[in-house]
Amino acid sequence: MNGKNDDIDVKKNIEQEIQLEKIAKIVEDNIHFVDDDMPAYDGYDVPEIEEDVHIKESVYINEGNRKDISPKQKKESNKEKKVESDKEVSSTEQTVINKVEKEPYYLKEVIGGEVLKRRYTTVELIMGIAVVSIICSSGIGVLGELPDFLAFSKWNGISFGDLGLPLFLASVCFMIPTEVELDVKKKKSFKEICIKKVKVGIILFVIGVLINLIGAWNFNSFRIMGILQMIAVVYMVGSLLYVLFRRFNFKLFVIAVFLTAIGLAGLAGYYFASVNFGDTAKSCLAYFVDSKVMPGHIGDFERYGIMSTVSALCGGCLAMAAGSFLCNRRVENRDKSNKILIMGMFFVIIALLMERNCPYNASVMSPSFVMVVLGGYCVVFAALFVVFDLNRSKISHIVSRPFVVMGASPVFVVGINEFLKNTLFKVNVYSVARGCGLRLDEWLVVDVLSAVFGSRSRMIGFLVIYILLIFVLMLYLYSKKIYIRFK
Known part of the structure; x- marks a missing residue:
């Protein structure tokens, strides 16, 4: 009996050793740390001349x-x-x-251009739509006459105006994996990539703060946060997080799993933490945190506050997880599109399940709102990717071009709009129609455009003219191949 027991113990030990060797092999295949430079990952989607x-x-x-x-x-x-x-x-x-x-002129940039620097048309198209949404809901003109679907939702709900910033952040974070892989292909070290991302974030944040200071010049009460500041924080922290995972040379699937876990865990934490607070601007968790962290620097409510930025960052992690599928050259483009579509449908289902106890709310970036917008982004990207990137044609080129022009330098457009809103449009002009002083943008709507568009359509006319003027500027820069982007 003792001999049989010894044989059983020996067999068990051998089986355990075999299992440990398998586990060690899996760990060795999925992680590799390099001290000096970023590892040259072999999965980036770069067309190469195949040998016979x-x-x-x-x-x-x-x-x-x-x-x-x-x-x-x-x-x-x-x-x-x-x-x-x-x-x-x-x-x-x-x-x-x-x-x-x-090749036709609308395909030359894909075949003849430098492949490593080519951007996806679909990303820039959605970015252009997001920029237009941000401009429409930025608070210029006569707010009372702005159509409801273009303005922010009063509290719970979703409108076109609510989608601008979330779509913008989703597009930015969606392309972070591609940007990092391009830097790795250029043999940039871990330190160089991190410094570049931090520099971009700091510069963008400072620009946003300076724009908020213009016209106020009160360091005790000026708005610290803003739309540019939120973009800066999400981009910088999200990039550093991806670069950190990339430092260990995790495979793309492992990176996507980690980013998805972080994003879902962060949104779940926000969801459970907000249960103990109310559902109004003065009683919600976002207002409580902002009033404690930034006392005196927020008004009745800070739309781009601390908790909103944290929630947006969690959504950014999910966007990076979806965007990482584009960097695997071992997978066909249509398969990449299908994976992104499935991931988007998964996010939408979760948002629909959360909506009953956690309404869609763009003001506080509620978890359900972040999930439904991000899921919708992935679904729309997968559909448009087939039309505008995989099966490009002259018609798709013409349709996408106006939005691509606006989305080619999106941060510049948002910055210009914020600058004009806080400088030129704050100039006081006497209104004959109302018999009092009005801001310049209000004066243009009430006194100038009323005679052309009438009292009902004058606000729409103002937005159309304003966006067309910005479009002309961006079209000139685009024709000169001047792109102001995250670098």
Whole structure:
């Protein structure tokens, strides 16, 4: 009996050792730490010239059989192979050039441009829509005459005006994995990438603070947070988080799982923490935190406050998880689109389940609102990606171009709008129609545009003219290939 028990114990020990070896192998395959530079991940979607496998194999077999060749003959043979290889490469390059010259102008930027710097049309299209939404709901003109679907929701609910900033943040975070992989391809170190992301975040945050200071110049009561500040924090922290995971050379699937877990855990924490607070502007968790952290620097309610930024950052983690699928060259583009679609549908289902106890609220960036917007973004991206990136045509090029122009330099457009709102539009002008002083933007609507559009449509006319003026500026910059982006 003792002998049998010993055999059983030995077998168990062997099985445990085998299991430990398997676990160690899995860990070794999924994580690798490098002290000096970022590891060169092999999964980025960069088209490369594929070698002819059959030719390579035949050369290998012939060389293996020719053992009696002298060193001199081998040297001459290698020279001949090098010349033939150069001819093949030059022939391939000429074929690519001829293909580019024959392609329509709206496809040249995809084939003939530098692939590592090409941006997805779908991302810029959605970014352009987000910028238009931000402009419409930014508080310019006569607010009382702004249509409800363009303005912010009064509290709970979703309108077109509520979607601007969340879609903007989703687009920015969606492209963070691609940006980091481009930096890795350029052989930039971990330190260089981190410094670049922190620099962008600090500069953008400072610009937002300075814009808020203009016209107020009261350091005890000016608004610390704002739309540019929220974008800066989400972009900087989200980028550093992705770079940290990338530092360990996790595989894309592992990075996506970690980011999804962080995003869902953060939103769940926000959801449970807000249960003990009310559902009004003065009783919600967001107001409580902002009033404690930034006393004297918020008015009745801070729309871009601390808790809203934390919730937006959690949504950014989920957007980065979805965007990481674009960086895997071992997966076909249509499969990438399908994975993003499935992920978006998963987010939408969670949002629908949460909505009953956690209403959609853009003012506080409620978890359900973040989930439904992000899920909708992924679903829309997957659909538009097929039309505007995979099956590009002249019609899709014409349709997408106006929004792409606005989305090519989105931060610049938002910054210009915030600057005008806090400077030029605050100039006081006497209104003959109302017999009192009005802000310049209000005066333009009430006294100037009323005669052209009438009292009902004058606010819509003001927004259309204002957006067209910005579009003309951006079209000029776009034609000159001047892009003001996160760098």
